[in-house]
Amino acid sequence: MKINLIDADGSSLANVRFITNESCPIAGISSAAFSGEALTSFFVHGDKPLLCVGIGSANTLSHNTFRKAAGIAARHFPQIGLESVTISLEGYGEYTQAIVEGILIGNYKFEDFIVKDKRRKHTLNELNLIAPAPHHKILKKAIHRAEILADATNFTRAIGNLPPNILTPEELSERARQLAKKEGLKCKIWTEKALEKEGFGGILAVGQGSANAPRFIRLDYNADSDNAPTLAIIGKAITFDTGGISIKPADRMDEMKFDKMGGCAVLGIMQAFARLKLKINVVGLIPSAENMAGSRSYRPGDILTTWDGQTIEVLNTDAEGRIILADALAYARDIIKPDFMIDMATLTGACVVALGAERAGLFCENTQAVNTLKTVGEKSGDRVWHMPMGEEFSELMKSSIATVKNISAGRYGGACSAASFLANWTGDVNWAHLDIAGTAWITEKKPHLEVGATGYGVRLVTEFAEAFLIK
Ligand code: BES
Ligand code: ZN
Ligand code: ZN
Secondary structure (H helix, E strand, C coil): CEEEEECHHHHHHCCEEEECHHHCCCCCCCCCCCCCCCCCEEEECCCCCEEEEECCCHHHCCHHHHHHHHHHHHHHHHHCCCCEEEEECCCCHHHHHHHHHHHHHHCCCCCCCCCHHHCCCCCCCEEEEECCHHHHHHHHHHHHHHHHHHHHHHHHHHHHCCCCCCCCHHHHHHHHHHHHHHHCCEEEEECHHHHHHHCCHHHHHHHCCCCCCCEEEEEEECCCCCCCCEEEEEECEEEEECCCCCCCCCCCHHHHHHHHHHHHHHHHHHHHHHHHCCCCEEEEEEEEEEECCCCCCCCCCCEEECCCCCEEECCCCCCCHHHHHHHHHHHHHHHHCCCEEEEEECCCHHHHHHHCCCEEEEEECCHHHHHHHHHHHHHHCCEEEECCCCHHHHHHHECCCCCEECCCCCCCCHHHHHHHHHHHHCCCCCEEEEECCCCCEECCCECCECCEECCCCHHHHHHHHHHHHCC
16 A cells, blocks of 8 residues: 655645544534544545544543554445545554554455455555654654554465465465565475474374375574574464364354464564564464364374473364474474563463453463563554463363373363463473464454454564563
């Protein structure tokens, strides 16, 4: 999208206005029709179109409200045949990044498989931002950042929305390779053979039931700096989760194509790092498999040996995410030895039951990291909620015949016991786990956002890395 900065003289050109409760009623609009309530909108017809978007009370403005309000504008204009949006930033300059992100994210829709003449006739192709010329320099920085983060979010969504017949583990690894080539990252891919040779018993077991063989993907972004800290990001990428032999019910099983969103987020974050050129070394790790039921599938009762020699008693093949993550976390712990590692996974239905679709479950015992993730979460729109793990849960995962079993003894606290399971493979490394099962995709469109993958985690982790690791 073309983004232009225009000097404040052009204020009369604006076709979007953000309106607070306090500035209502607006001349010519009854307060019943439009009160400025956050994320409501009112379109004023006339010789010059004007979209009023509510942002709620002036006392509670937030970046996230502006991001969504901008998304509403981005989705409204193309529907009435207009491809250009003009917004005055007057008084709202500090929200520029959020506004630009909202426009770019709002403008994306998954249309790869819709025949050409049935696709949207119009999409936004121009964004004009009005602000006084002396502010332009600093605003340009915010715009640049927003473009990188929104592009990375949409890149994650674009891969995430691909169907499971196309986006297999092998295809995901090809996409990673292409990304690496384009952005100047290092890329290493383990095929099934290489996984066998090096003992990635978790990824292999989960993937063995599928004709689409598993992969393990590693991407490296190297900051050109001697004392840069190292971050490892690990993402679950089950390209389709049938549950395996412990098969899932048919209802809504199609949504399990999104069980790869942790891995897709890793790809987006790697793209963002490469483009922001941050002074942090980042290693992205993506264990990827298809969890199928068949004659070659792993089974309840199997005992697996992970990359570091620990063992897992499988009691439910649908708790597969934690098994592939065990291999990847152990590899990160021993080979990367990062200053911090963070994993993202659509790990448990229990997390969705606990937190709903707005916040991801955050499991982390480093108070400073928790606080930074909370703050950055509110600002980026990728919100988190701190959840407990530890002894009371790991107690329930003990096995009498292996290091651990893959499901807990009781039904309750499933998101917490899953996180505690992962902790067996993290050692002393500073680590955070994000259960993104509720936030990674939506099935009903919102005023500011299309259905499908949300790209959750891309903005959160990128902004977190900078806030937490750069001193
Ligand atoms: N991918 C699912 C978790 C999931 C379910 C994410 C629904 C989003 C929506 C995961 O692999 C899984 O099936 N987990 C099981 C674990 C259980 C067997 C302990 C679950 O949550 O039911
Ligand atoms: Zn599963
Ligand atoms: Zn899964």
